[in-house]
Amino acid sequence: MKNLLNILDLSTEEIDSLIKVADDIIADPEKYKEACKHKILATLFFEPSTRTRLSFESAMLSLGGSVLGFSEASSSSAAKGESVADTIAVVSGYADIIAMRHPKEGAPHVALTRSTVPIINAGDGGHFHPTQTLTDLLTISHELGRLDNLKVGVCGDLKFGRTVHSLIAAMSRYTGIEYVLISPVELKLPSFVKQDYIKDKGIPYTQSTDLDSVIGDLDILYMTRVQRERFFNEEDYLRLKDSYILTEEKMKKASPNLRVMHPLPRVNEISTAVDSDPRACYFRQARYGKFIRMALIMDMLGVTV
Amino acid sequence: MNIDSIYTGFVIDHIGAGKGMMLYKLLGLAKLECPVAMIMNATSKRMGKKDIIKIDGDIDIDMDVIGYVDPDATVNVIREGKLVEKRDITVPKELKNVLFCKNPRCITSTEQELPHIFRLTDEKKRIYRCIYCDTKANN
Missing domain, CATH: 3.30.70.140 (Aspartate carbamoyltransferase regulatory subunit, N-terminal domain)
Structure with missing residues (x-):
């Protein structure tokens, strides 16, 4: 039985295969509209999420399957103190596959011990969110036609941003990757991420505190939010916040082939004026999330078309 | 004695x-x-x-x-x-209920019946990590 807890559970060959199916779904969605007929996806969201849950549900419905589940712990037996293991033992009798989000790190690992159906981790606290990374990889592949030989800039909160850590872990397995790490000193990439996925693999990287000076070199700019609450004092926040806001002015210095990505939700780190720039692909990225989840659900259920 | x-x-x-x-x-x-x-x-x-x-x-x-x-x-x-x-003594691959995960965000912090299991993830550096949340053991 297949499960997906961490993006690194998938080999690059498996990721390539999922991307190939997702590309085919994008090209011909009709072909897949009954691929998962009579199959049920349970979306167990122990904490609220709009995008991820709806993306999973839309993916299953587009495959002709059905969905059931809950969107917050208060509307499940977890509110009565039921353990994750017991909830999963029950739900795996009602569904063919489970996508779960939980605020506690490692909750999907507990789910595996009791589930009789495949488990997809739809986010466990600040730990892993593999389908976001799959979404990011499909976006890069679809927009730029490759996952290798790329200069990838990641910008904003690199310290706490799990999407950035997972993306770096996944991209570091492809050849010709170079990173530009753009953040305030306070929010630098944690040393263990840098060591394990960049330095140990001999991948070239540069660090910068200034987006403006490096944007011109990038193929990908992956933006994340710099949150006020991450700073020790208001003064530092006010001093730094504008350095990491992407504006039309900054975009003028970027390559015509740049792609700007963002896991969303965006607050103010990308000016809305940038949205109409064809290089801004974050809303397309959210759409790709549905297609890669369709490919993943099919794969985990052993369905082919 | x-x-x-x-x-x-x-x-x-x-x-x-x-x-x-x-x-x-x-x-x-x-x-x-x-x-x-x-x-x-x-x-x-x-x-x-x-x-x-x-x-x-x-x-x-x-x-x-x-x-x-x-x-x-x-x-x-x-x-x-x-x-x-x-x-003979060998470096164990896994430790059960020997080390306890101190990460307050780990599922073991709320589901207290779960066994605390740490797995050897780097033999060379002898690094053990919680199987649930990957927190490094630092006992």
């Missing part, structure tokens, strides 16, 4: 100096009824200084704990005053 003569029990020898107390704690030796001797900073030809633990009692000893704290330690089994066995 004469620490030089164990009748039936164990001598954990060649423990790296300073690691003896951690081993004492993780093996739960404070809870034993039998005599336990802890020798710290003993002179060693091979190691310079070493710690030694002598347990004068026939107990179940968790070799994985010893392998985690110091795989270079040696374990001598004593029966009726004689050395009857020298046990």
